[in-house]
Amino acid sequence: MACKYEIAGQEGQCKLFGVNIFDYRWLATGNKVEVKDPIYQREHIFMIWQVEIDGQIYQFAAGEFSNGVWGFYLQEK
Template sequence: MSWKFETSGLDGQCKLFDVNIFDYDWKSIGKRVKVQDPIYGQDHIFEVWQAEIGGQIRCFAAGEFSNCVWGFYLENCMRKDSIE
């Protein structure tokens, strides 16, 4: 599966899965993926994380595009627009 950009935001202030993702504990799953910055097209290697949100384990790739500016990616099959 490919990883697609979902959202970005400032450190501590980003909504993912309809919650502020920074309010949850993230645990690395020991995997890294290559993603592309949606604005500048630059490649980044981001860690894949999981967090328990509302009793469900959610996985996402996340990292900093620049100081305190985070990007979040979901696997293509997990994106809202690919669920029918």
């Protein structure tokens, strides 16, 4: 899955797909993707997750850039 950076923020405070993504249960897909931190250009390996919001399934890559600071990536279209 080729991904593009979407948002970063403190744990518990990131809005993705119009909701606070931390309010939903994430399911691991078992896949990972290599992403680049948009500020420091460091490479990271993030897990690809799946979440159900209002009956719709979404996938995203997410992981911690640093302690409590999460980065989120969406699949490139």
